[in-house]
Amino acid sequence: MNDSKPAILRLQSASALFIPTQSMLAAFRIVDLTLEELSMSTIDAVGLIAEIPRIDTAFLNVVRSLKARHGAFCVCLITPDADEEAFWPLAVLTHTVRFTPGHFALRCDTVMEELEKLFLSVWGNKRYTNALKMRSRRSGLVDSLGMVAHQWRQPINLISMEAINLMIQTGIEENIKSASVAKSAQIVSDQAQRMSDILKSVLSLGKVHRAKELFSIRELFERIASLWSEQLKQHDIELLVPHPVQDAQVYGYQTDLEEVLINLVANAKDAYTGAKTSGRRFISLEVRSDQSHLYLSVRDEAGGVPEPLREQIFQPDFSTKNKDEGFGIGLHVARLIIEQEFKGSLELTVGPKGSSFIATLPRNDLCSLRFID
Secondary structure, eight states: OOTTSOEEEEEOOSOOOOOOOHHHHHHOEEEEEOHHHHHHOOOOEEEEEEEOSSOOHHHHHHHHHHHHHHSSOEEEEEOSOOOHHHHHHHHHHSEEEEEOHHHHHHTHHHHHHHHHHHHHHHHHHHHHHHHHHTOOHHHHHHHHHHHHHHHHHHHHHHHHHHHHHHHHHHHHOSSOOHHHHHHHHHHHHHHHHHHHHHHHHHHHTTOOSOOOEEEEHHHHHHHHHHHHHHHHHTTTOEEEOOSSOOOOEEEEOHHHHHHHHHHHHHHHHHHHTTOOOOSOOEEEEEEEEOSSEEEEEEEEOSOOOOGGGTTTTTSTTOOSSOTTOSOSSHHHHHHHIIIIIHSOEEEEEEOSSOEEEEEEEEOOSGGGOOOOO
8 A cells, every 4th residue: 555645535335336546546545444443543634435324423423533633624425315404514514525326326437537636636735734834934034034134234334334424524524514414314214224124024924914915026026136136146146137027916925925936036046056157147037927827937047957856856855955954945835835825836947057947827916807898
C-alpha cells in the first residue's frame, strides 16, 4: 500500500456500487473499514464513501468524529433513505453528496468523475492548510527585521547628515536663515515618513486579521519596490518595475500575493550570489493581461535553474539554503497560495540567460465583467 497517497475511507458493506476507477486509484488509496474501525481510525483521509441502508445516530457520530480529526473532509453517501430530517445534520456537519443506489448505478461514470474532482479539491485544501501551519514564523520575523534594518539605513544616514549640517551652521552663523532650517526640517520629516512607510509595509506581511479586497497591481509593485530597491542596490542588482505599471486589479488577499512576489524576488537575488554572470544584473517585475487572465512575472538573468532541480523546487521542504537561511514561505507554499487563494498557477520558465516565474491569475476585476443590453 502506498501510504504517500491521500486516503479515501470506504465503509464496508454487502453491496459494491462504488468501484474506483483507474484514475482514482492512481491518485488515492482506498481503505475499507467497518463502522467500529472507522470510529477509531487515525488515517489522514480526504473523504468517506458509505453505502448504507439508512442514516442513523451511530453513523452520524462516526462522521462527527472523523470531521473533528481531519478538518477538511467530505462524504459520499449511497442510500435509499430519503429522510431529510436524518440527512440535514450530516449535510450541516460536513460537505456531503447523496445518491440513491439507482441514480448512482445509472450515471456511474459521470458521478465517479465528479467525485474524483471533489476529493482532489479537498486534498488540495488540506495540503494548503498544512503547508501554512508549517511556515516558520521565527525565520519570517528575522527576515522582516533584516529588511527593516536594510531599508532604514539610508534614511537614518540622511537624518544624521542634516543634523550635523545644522550643527555646523550654528557654529558658523549666529543667526541661521529660516529657509535653511525649513529645508533641513523637510528632509528630516520626509525621511521619517519613509521609515514609517517601510515599517508599515514589513509589518503588514504578517498581518493575521485580514479580508479579501480589490487591490491594485500598480500599488503592489510600488510596495515591493519600496521594500527591495535599496537592498538590491547593495548587491549591485537593479530592480526594474515597468512605468507606468498596467493598473489591473485583483480580488483576494493582497498580503498573500505580496508574499509570493517578495519570495520570488528574494530567490532571484540569491540566484545572483555566486552566479558567474557578466553585464547588467537586474530583477524585473512584469505584468501583462488578456481578456481572461493576468500574468505576473519575476525575471532574472542569473543563469537559470539547473535542469535536475526544475522538478524539485516546488516540492515540500525543498531548499537550496541552509536551515537557518531563507526568506520564509518557499516555492511550495507560494504555488499553493496562487492555486488555492487565487485559482491560478505558478510556473517556471528557463531561458538562455536566466529564469522567469510566472503567476497566472484569472481576471476578476471590473475589466472582466460583461454587461448585457
